[in-house]
Amino acid sequence: MTVTVDKARCTGCTVCVQSCPSDVLRMKASKAHVAYPESCTDCFTCELDCTREALKVVPGTILARRNDKRKTIEEVFLWHTTA
Amino acid sequence: MVQRSVGCDVLVIGGGIAGCMAAIRAAEMGARTVLASKGPVGRSGSSVVAAGTYLYYSPEEDLQGYLRDACRIGHFLDDQEMEEEVIRECHQRRLDMDKWGVEWDKEGADFVRKPGLGMTTMRNCYFHGGRQMMSVLRGEVERQGATILDRLMVTDLLTSDGQHPTRGRVVGAVGFGARDGRFYVFEAKATVLASGDWGIGELHPGDNTGDGQAAAMRAGAQMRNMDQLGFSVAPSAFPSMPGLHPLTGHGAHFLNRLGERFMAGYHPELMERAPRAVLAQSMAREIKDGRGPVYMDCRHLSREDLERLARILPHTFKAFQRLGIDLARDLVEYMPVLYGNGPSGGVRVGKDCRTTVEGLFCAGGASDRMYAGVPGLTGASVQGWKAGGTAFHYAAGQATLPLDQRQVMDLEKVIHQPLGRVEGPAPKEVYCQVRDIVKEKIGVLKDGERLAQGAEALDRLRREVVPYLRAEDYHGLMRTHEVRNIVELGELVARASLERKESRYFNYREDYPQRDDVNWLKWVIAQTEGHEARIWTEDIPLLRVKP
Ligand SMILES: Cc1cc2nc3c(=O)[nH]c(=O)nc-3n(C[C@H](O)[C@H](O)[C@H](O)COP(=O)(O)OP(=O)(O)OC[C@H]3O[C@@H](n4cnc5c(N)ncnc54)[C@H](O)[C@@H]3O)c2cc1C
Ligand code: SF4
Ligand code: SF4
Numbered sequence: 001m002t003v004t005v006d007k008a009r010c011t012g013c014t015v016c017v018q019s020c021p022s023d024v025l026r027m028k029a030s031k032a033h034v035a036y037p038e039s040c041t042d043c044f045t046c047e048l049d050c051t052r053e054a055l056k057v058v059p060g061t062i063l064a065r066r067n068d069k070r071k072t073i074e075e076v077f078l079w080h081t082t083a
Numbered sequence: 084m085v086q087r088s089v090g091c092d093v094l095v096i097g098g099g100i101a102g103c104m105a106a107i108r109a110a111e112m113g114a115r116t117v118l119a120s121k122g123p124v125g126r127s128g129s130s131v132v133a134a135g136t137y138l139y140y141s142p143e144e145d146l147q148g149y150l151r152d153a154c155r156i157g158h159f160l161d162d163q164e165m166e167e168e169v170i171r172e173c174h175q176r177r178l179d180m181d182k183w184g185v186e187w188d189k190e191g192a193d194f195v196r197k198p199g200l201g202m203t204t205m206r207n208c209y210f211h212g213g214r215q216m217m218s219v220l221r222g223e224v225e226r227q228g229a230t231i232l233d234r235l236m237v238t239d240l241l242t243s244d245g246q247h248p249t250r251g252r253v254v255g256a257v258g259f260g261a262r263d264g265r266f267y268v269f270e271a272k273a274t275v276l277a278s279g280d281w282g283i284g285e286l287h288p289g290d291n292t293g294d295g296q297a298a299a300m301r302a303g304a305q306m307r308n309m310d311q312l313g314f315s316v317a318p319s320a321f322p323s324m325p326g327l328h329p330l331t332g333h334g335a336h337f338l339n340r341l342g343e344r345f346m347a348g349y350h351p352e353l354m355e356r357a358p359r360a361v362l363a364q365s366m367a368r369e370i371k372d373g374r375g376p377v378y379m380d381c382r383h384l385s386r387e388d389l390e391r392l393a394r395i396l397p398h399t400f401k402a403f404q405r406l407g408i409d410l411a412r413d414l415v416e417y418m419p420v421l422y423g424n425g426p427s428g429g430v431r432v433g434k435d436c437r438t439t440v441e442g443l444f445c446a447g448g449a450s451d452r453m454y455a456g457v458p459g460l461t462g463a464s465v466q467g468w469k470a471g472g473t474a475f476h477y478a479a480g481q482a483t484l485p486l487d488q489r490q491v492m493d494l495e496k497v498i499h500q501p502l503g504r505v506e507g508p509a510p511k512e513v514y515c516q517v518r519d520i521v522k523e524k525i526g527v528l529k530d531g532e533r534l535a536q537g538a539e540a541l542d543r544l545r546r547e548v549v550p551y552l553r554a555e556d557y558h559g560l561m562r563t564h565e566v567r568n569i570v571e572l573g574e575l576v577a578r579a580s581l582e583r584k585e586s587r588y589f590n591y592r593e594d595y596p597q598r599d600d601v602n603w604l605k606w607v608i609a610q611t612e613g614h615e616a617r618i619w620t621e622d623i624p625l626l627r628v629k630p
Contacts, residue, residue, distance in 0.1 A: 021122035
């Protein structure tokens with residue numbers, strides 16, 4: 001995962017949850033929580049907006065996504081005929 | 084699902100620099116203005132990740148020289164009247180932003196000015212990153228009293244005749260809350276699309292999936308230059324990294340595996356500061372011909388230059404640090420990356436930002452970017468301001484028309500359908516397919532046969548897969564609608580690219596490698612007719628500068 005939350009540092013101010021362009025982050029038990037890691041684009045907005053240095057982005061989601069084991073195009077087309 | 088109706092004079096869709104400028108202008112003139120944005124206003128789109136350069140022309144400089152530079156960079160695909168206006172007016176927009184609090188890089192009282200990619204006469208100035216700039220703009224939108232609706236995805240435009248494509252005019256839009264799924268109906272006298280460009284990952288923000296362009300296309304607006312799919316170059320370990328203009332502007336070199344500054348062979352005059360299209364195509368050629376990997380080399384830059392770069396590219400430097408890269412010591416591996424149709428291509432607009440459909444205006448990355456040779460923020464700021472003004476005047480002369488309730492109901496159904504499906508492909512699966520098709524079949528170095536295969540594959544996805552997409556929650560619902568738009572526009576890009584039988588700007592055709600100024604000083608135009616896109620070409624008027 002490319003964004004991590006240091007729960008000990010997070011004060012639950014919700015700034016990052018408001019500022020993530022791709023809506024990756026949500027609140028859970030009063031702390032920031034990475035709810036949709038696959039939507040992250042490594043843009044660093046959250047990390048730069050957090051005044052507590054509780055978030056850390058390590059560039060990599062886009063690369064990881066490129067190497068994902070994917071369905072072939074036939075498998076995507078076939079979903080409804082085999083279902 | 085609960086419905087919320089919002090009435091206004093001017094509806095602005097998209098909270099980047101173009102949308103903020105449009106909302107500020109319309110509200111300042113007295114329009115009841117609503118700014119709805121999928122990503123939060125001021126924290127989304129290309130604007131927030133922008134790399135700190137703003138092309139700026141001051142009135143004592145050489146206007147004709149600027150125009151010549153810009154037209155050369157964009158291979159004469161520009162509307163030269165509009166380009167001239169953008170160059171003239173960016174001075175005023177920069178003064179406004181200065182007044183509102185945007186921070187610029189200065190040496191004493193003077194702006195630091197350096198040439199950006201492809202520039203011989205033009206000069207950029209620098210600001211302290213897109214976040215600072217966009218926080219200021221959001222503040223100004225609030226100060227002018229426009230209503231902001233964050234996390235609201237607009238999906239389609241409403242039309243006076245209830246038809247798509249319409250013969251009437253645009254009378255508002257529909258969308259939904261990306262967190263609560265709530266259905267929104269906007270009744271607007273004038274609608275400004277500022278929803279950014281179309282693209283798919285890499286050096287391209289995740290929220291710009293061409294939603295506004297696709298909605299405009301469905302509503303019958305003409306699209307122009309859709310054959311221009313932008314590619315750029317970025318670090319292989321971090322393809323979304325901004326900073327090419329400032330890094331090359333400060334003297335970064337590119338080396339191939341043999342240690343050669345290979346750009347000498349492609350653009351001896353400007354080398355690494357060649358236009359972005361030339362850089363991406365040259366790098367792809369080096370790699371294809373076996374001279375990769377290629378690297379960026381900044382080891383010779385002065386300490387002052389590296390310090391300035393760190394100020395204007397805060398997030399890039401943070402990422403380098405995280406990846407263990409020290410520019411004073413290390414080479415950085417680079418590769419060509421997808422950049423979307425930001426550099427040119429989108430909804431056709433005239434000088435006053437009117438589209439070809441009445442009641443609909445467009446600015447910035449969503450528009451056809453008829454100032455191809457001018458960097459994005461400059462054009463988007465000027466156009467956004469203009470669109471806000473034009474929309475205000477248009478709205479002042481219009482009554483609110485009753486909505487076609489049938490169209491509203493149909494579009495609501497389209498929005499929520501994917502939630503009701505228990506089976507069907509997840510948006511991510513289709514997203515991966517499209518990305519591969521776009522990279523492998525469209526690509527930096529194009530070819531007729533591959534383009535035709537790409538268009539066909541995307542056409543099949545559109546017909547056979549997209550209608551069955553399944554969403555698990557509201558976040559997934561947003562993704563399904565994004566994927567639909569990505570597929571529709573991807574197919575249009577492939578078809579439009581096929582239309583041009585020469586190489587120009589970003590549309591480099593290996594099967595037609597020469598630029599042909601005799602037969603191809605033409606725009607590729609597209610418009611929905613019935614259920615399909617009709618594509619044709621039009622001569623480009625060369626009113627100021629000739630090749
Ligand atoms: C990494 C990167 C670096 C760049 N650096 C520079 C630079 O240094 N200098 C420069 O001049 N240009 C730069 N550019 C280009 C420049 O950033 C863009 O041209 C410019 O920001 C476009 O502004 P915009 O307002 O038109 O669109 P954007 O800033 O892209 O904003 C689009 C907005 O629309 C919203 N939206 C999208 N879909 C919907 C929907 N369905 N409903 C509602 N809202 C929606 C988005 O959330 C976003 O708020 C860069 C681009 C990138 C990608
Ligand atoms: S901005 Fe920082 S402190 Fe605030 S919620 Fe997010 S992680 Fe926690
Ligand atoms: S890096 Fe960007 S996309 Fe990823 S979680 Fe942070 S703000 Fe969101």
